[in-house]
Ligand SMILES: O=C(O)C1=C[C@@H](OP(=O)(O)O)[C@@H](O)[C@H](O)C1
């Protein structure tokens with residue numbers, strides 16, 4: 170297994186133009202496909218999750234052209250649902266933002282589709298989405314375990330009506346349903362069962378749908394009404410913002426050890442994960458906001474006690490930044506960390522323990538009590554890009570750190586460690 174040794178560094182300084190948002194890239198690619206007209210996406214993310222979406226769309230006959238660096242993509246819209254005469258088997262790796270939306274989108278047309286992924290994808294539930302689609306007449310079945318991929322879709326179109334969907338495990342099921350319901354045969358009213366998690370991701374979905382000309386009534390994230398007879402129309406170009414979750418590692422680094430400016434994402438962002446900067450500010454970091462940049466400067470950090478359901482991905486960065494704060498940090502309402510790339514609550518507790526922190530792992534929370542005696546360790550990353558990126562912050566401890574399988578960052582940020590090391594003073 171490959172390892173990356175990060176020797177201790179005292180200071181970080183510089184500016185990083187953050188690569189495109191995973192969430193926006195995959196949503197925009199799908200909506201551009203369903204839309205009328207040609208859409209050019211700029212600052213598209215070049216990473217595994219997007220490659221899986223692009224490859225699947227290509228297999229489905231969608232026409233697109235990519236620039237040499239894969240960050241500019243022109244998609245010829247299909248002007249509606251995708252159909253196929255032959256059975257299509259699509260491999261989607263571990264990309265939740267490809268698996269869930271494609272599972273929904275492919276029910277709209279005609280044909281047989283099989284969606285598969287890597288072993289971890291087979292442990293990430295999809296039953297809440299499939300149950301909702303079934304209420305609109307979709308025929309989706311499980312090829313291995315009930316409620317988990319791989320799935321087979323026998324597509325014949327979606328009817329309108331009332332549909333209930335559970336919101337308490339993942340917002341991606343609702344995102345998937347919202348994106349397809351404008352193309353259903355009648356008006357759709359979506360009722361959310363239980364408390365909806367990760368709500369800001371629904372705002373990203375609605376913002377992108379609006380860019381493609383579709384309106385949704387949002388009744389306090391409890392009920393959504395999608396009128397019939399709407400169609401997606403290309404806005405011409407979509408600029409993909411920098412990824413706010415990817416920005417979190419650099420902002421935390423600035424707050425711990427110097428000054429970092431991230432560009433491409435700022436106070437005008439549609440991504441909820443920009444609120445990571447507020448969590449960092451609550452810890453005492455000096456944060457400056459611009460329309461499309463954020464700067465974090467070093468300041469004394471204190472532990473916090475915060476509900477982090479609204480920033481599930483960037484919250485992982487707080488868990489490691491907590492090692493550099495005074496007093497414990499408690500992060501609550503993050504149960505669904507357990508069903509992402511790995512069981513992140515367990516993984517985080519295990520690896521933070523290795524570097525000497527005292528950690529309490531609850532069913533849906535984690536409490537990190539830092540130590541003045543941080544120790545170096547070989548950090549296991551569990552094929553989870555965020556575990557690898559978060560633990561780069563340990564480079565600011567006197568002992569440095571070793572990251573196992575650093576290339577797992579390719580899911581969302583292949584060049585992460587190169588960028589990180591380029592800002593660090595040796
Ligand atoms: O819709 C999206 O783009 C995402 C939603 C979140 O998932 P959950 O809704 O499952 O928390 C987030 O963790 C994921 O990285 C991306």
Ligand SMILES: C=C(OP(=O)(O)O)C(=O)O
Nearest residue numbers: 263264265266482509510
């Ligand atoms: C949860 C994540 O990914 P996915 O989109 O596969 O759910 C993530 O990127 O942290």
